[in-house]
Amino acid sequence: MQEHKKNIIGGLNKLFDHRVRLGIMAMLLVSERVDFNQLKAQLGITDGRLAGHIKALEEAKYIEALKQFIGKRPNTSYHVTGAGREAFKEHLDALERLLTLRDNLPPREGD
Amino acid sequence: MQEHKKNIIGGLNKLFDHRVRLGIMAMLLVSERVDFNQLKAQLGITDGRLAGHIKALEEAKYIEALKQFIGKRPNTSYHVTGAGREAFKEHLDALERLLTLRDNLPPREGD
DNA sequence: AAAAAGTACTTTGAATGGCAAAGTACGCAA
DNA sequence: TTGCGTACTTTGCCATTCAAAGTACTTTTT
Numbered sequence: 001m002q003e004h005k006k007n008i009i010g011g012l013n014k015l016f017d018h019r020v021r022l023g024i025m026a027m028l029l030v031s032e033r034v035d036f037n038q039l040k041a042q043l044g045i046t047d048g049r050l051a052g053h054i055k056a057l058e059e060a061k062y063i064e065a066l067k068q069f070i071g072k073r074p075n076t077s078y079h080v081t082g083a084g085r086e087a088f089k090e091h092l093d094a095l096e097r098l099l100t101l102r103d104n105l106p107p108r109e110g111d
Numbered sequence: 112m113q114e115h116k117k118n119i120i121g122g123l124n125k126l127f128d129h130r131v132r133l134g135i136m137a138m139l140l141v142s143e144r145v146d147f148n149q150l151k152a153q154l155g156i157t158d159g160r161l162a163g164h165i166k167a168l169e170e171a172k173y174i175e176a177l178k179q180f181i182g183k184r185p186n187t188s189y190h191v192t193g194a195g196r197e198a199f200k201e202h203l204d205a206l207e208r209l210l211t212l213r214d215n216l217p218p219r220e221g222d
Numbered sequence: 223a224a225a226a227a228g229t230a231c232t233t234t235g236a237a238t239g240g241c242a243a244a245g246t247a248c249g250c251a252a
Numbered sequence: 253t254t255g256c257g258t259a260c261t262t263t264g265c266c267a268t269t270c271a272a273a274g275t276a277c278t279t280t281t282t
Binding site: 129157159160163164183184185 | 251
């Protein structure tokens with residue numbers, strides 16, 4: 001356990017500060033291969049935006065693309081790398097540490 | 112249960128897409144009153160930056176300030192509102208739904 | 223053959239967000 | 253009176269994010 005953190009948010013990964021990137025990672029951790037159009041549909045964003053976020057994750061080596069043809073059509077699918085899996089796990093662990101400052105929301109009185 | 116969401120990230124709150132804001136909320140849910148300098152110390156950021164993030168949360172009515180004097184010195188402490196508590200809970204629920212697409216990281220083979 | 227549509231992008235340009243550093247206002251302490 | 257602590261705001265810059273349009277290639281439709 002590496003507890004050399006100077007602050008409580010130090011373990012959080014900047015790349016995962018964004019919902020779209022969070023969504024991409026979650027999807028890729030469930031189904032090890034998800035293609036461009038599935039991501040686009042599930043996330044409900046434009047292809048340009050999706051391409052940008054994918055690029056960021058690819059540059060961090062958290063995900064990789066596989067380009068192939070399915071029948072006659074081009075198809076690009078993505079999968080998470082070992083590094084991506086690890087980075088995401090670390091992020092979630094940090095998040096959990098942050099949140100189990102609070103374990104359960106107390107019923108709270110007058111506000 | 113309101114399941115009228117068109118995409119998997121729709122329940123996530125934009126305001127909580129940021130680690131600092133996430134940290135502030137977590138702290139305020141643990142200790143119902145936390146002052147400016149405690150936040151600053153725990154988050155490890157400058158006062159200007161902290162003030163900005165606090166302002167965003169105040170404008171959303173997720174937190175409120177209490178200004179008083181402790182002894183001779185001014186002291187501003189913050190507490191989370193009912194709306195803030197609810198919004199944060201919703202965000203965490205959405206996050207959990209997103210992540211329990213994946214429940215446990217499977218041991219995964221060749222990469 | 224020409225037009226439309228699909229796939230997976232890139233580019234553009236504008237808006238928004240994030241930052242450190244400096245400045246401010248107040249009272250208190252030396 | 254000079255400086256310190258508290259809690260900001262302002263400034264000016266840089267990075268990020270976005271929708272929309274453009275691109276290149278292929279397939280499908282007409």
